[in-house]
Amino acid sequence: MATPAQWVEGARLRTLPMAAAPVIAGTAAAQAMHAARPGHAVLALLVALLLQVGVNYANDYSDGVRGTDDERVGPLRLTASGAAAPREVKTAAFVCFGLAALAGVALVLVSQQWWLAVVGILAIAAAWGYTGGKKPYGYMGLGDVFVFVFFGLVATLGTTITQAGRLNAGAWIMAVTTGLFACALLMANNVRDIPGDRTVGKKTLAVRLGDPRARLTFAAELFVAFVLPLLLVPHNPWVLLIYAMSPLAVGAAMTVLQTTERRGLIPVLKQCGFINLGVAVLYAVAVWVYQFVG
Template identity: 60%
Template sequence: MAATLSQWVAAARLRTLPMAVAPVVVGSAAAHALDQFRPGRALLALVVALALQIGVNYANDYSDGIRGTDDARVGPFRLTASRLVPAKTVKHAAFACFGVAAVAGLALVALSGTWWLLIVGVASIVAAWYYTGGKKPYGYMGLGEVFVFVFFGLVAVLGTTYTQALAVNGLAWAGAVGCGLISTALLMANNIRDIPTDRDVDKMTLAARIGDGPARASYVAMLAVAVVLPLLFTGAHPWLWLVLAAGAVAVKPCLTVLHAHVRAALIPVLKATGIVGVVYAAAFALGVAL
């Protein structure tokens, strides 16, 4: 029995894709603030971000699957652990996504003339694979959150802004840190849910290392800081107060993370955090545009 198309889509973890879209929207808004918004380059940046995110998800599915990490977990469907798809097929799917990201990234740096960003692109793909891949995956050492913050926050937002405007501003930095923190919060929620099973297989994520209580508190703190940072720029962009809407949307998942005792109850938090990211990016962009 082979995996269905819907199962492949499920394994791509669509709930995480807003975390790829949000940085491009925020980075493009920052470029607009510099009067340098370029839709074509923004679209290429979006392709890079989405392909990398799906590639990371498939790579994680493959690496955790062959290690047995996903054999007794609570969470979305996994291709490798289900044994419905050969592990090497999932691996090839991950690298196909990385290939798409590489092609789109090459086109982006060619259009913008920012050839030095090729180094950043290669680093992004290497980091994506070794998150759970290789002999010593850094995701098993509590460094996964660092990868997410840097590459799905700082690199994604600042890279989007720079390839359009050839400069970055304070607004871009605020958005980059904010997007990075929201993406990291999503990963933290996922890892809080998996603390017991991760520890059983010696996967010491940051949540597993610092413990259940501190991990839950850090989720709330990350979202709070993300919402506050753009408000520092309301003097020049008064409509950035709209970002508080993301704070309002974040209340429910924060309460769930703080009080849910059944691990499965944390699964909807992933989707909810993704929605926070979407609202954050939309409010940020609208605040700058207005």
Template identity: 55%
Template sequence: MATAAHWIAGARLRTLPAAIAPVLAGTAVAAYADAAVWWKALLALVVSLALQVGVNYANDYSDGIRGTDDERVGPLRLVGSGLATPGAVKRAAFLSFGVAAVAGLVLAATTSWWLVLVGAVSVVAAWYYTGGSKPYGYLGLGEVMVFVFFGLVAVVGTTWVQTEEWGTTGWAALAAGAGVGALACAILVANNLRDIPTDTVAGKMTLAVRLGDRRTRVFYGVLVALAVVALVVVAALTTWWALLGLGFLLPAVPATRVVLGGARGPGLIPVLQKTGVAELVWAVLTGVGLVVGAA
């Protein structure tokens, strides 16, 4: 039971902020345009959460059967620790993707059917991140996937299904997607920075392995700075009240100090939590600013 609790706690560090933040940010932009549709926002949240859970299970399964998690520093994995069978974890991944697909189909039926294609691409990208014979996560492209799908696509998609228009609102959603995506990437960068030694041995050529320890730490700092720049762009396109989102620096700055200070192994695990909190705070406070500015 304790082992299962550790796995769930570790999964939360990755899942909840990355799933909730883009929906909050996208809905806040829609609310600023006086076009928020709350039942669509809830469906978008179901899609986002189900995809994130599916990605976690898919990564757990694929890394586990490859033996990548045999020597792991971070939170336990189900397959790698023997807590669950590979088949059970694989079924859980596809069940999660199925839930996302059903919710996505409802959104597509009430807006535009081309969203089905976006959803299908998202699921394929989620699976082949570490799945298949040549997973792109092992080629250093994981951060690209996270930025695009859990940043730009998630935020812009959430806004669009509610407003069904582009204009200034669309550009604001794109900037918000860049901010949320940058912090989602920072979570992955911190995770992969911690795992450089074991990933190198396992042949998992993440971006952190390719960049090396020092440049990966700098990259983390660049991503936090990008989140600040994106927030300023959102404020310039909407209302300066959006700068309330700068409150995300309260958890982000200490996390950045730890990363730039040279922490390794288990010392980087708290950074994952702080960065996840920073992403959520970015979305919540920016959203509050947009709602206040609209009022």
């Protein structure tokens, strides 16, 4: 039986800023239309956090029973390490998915955006199918698409539309930005795991690209994510505040491009989460400052 600390580590709480960032950015975009609703934002945050934790447990279970994590470099995996029985980890994943569904139903009810119920079902199915099932798409190099769509576009745009009932340029640009940051985190994680993934036949995008090009892709994702918000500066010059996070992004990119020790990539995962969260928070600050200061 795993200890509470091991369950917390298994949930990978250090990556949860990646779930909070699109909700903050989406709420800020709604506020740009003077339509932010804190209660709706809390429900959206619950959905995003529970899906994030559920995905982590689902990946832990599926990779563990397949033997993918047997030679993994990185933090504890409950299933592969034997800290928890596979059935327990699988149950934890589905409990999180169930709670995310309940929070999602509440959000649909209060926002009256009924079509989002279908999106929620697709999100849960995609979360399990990432590494679960007979043909997990994460093993075919499509995991980055899932992360970009659901932890970037869907999370950000969904947050905005449940509060404002419509979208604006800020919502779209920040949705793509947060999606790219999430993809960068996944790419760094998969670059670290290339040798082990290649051995077990897990063909992530990093494996398909090869080590050098995967590292360049990581840097390119960060670069584009920081360039896109410039499109918002003519409408709100305070958006330039987000570039306070650029030194950290440069440091992360240099680490990925230069380090030869795969364990040295582990801190980059936390940095990507912090960058994503920091950019979202600073974008929110920019919206509020512009509205109240000009």
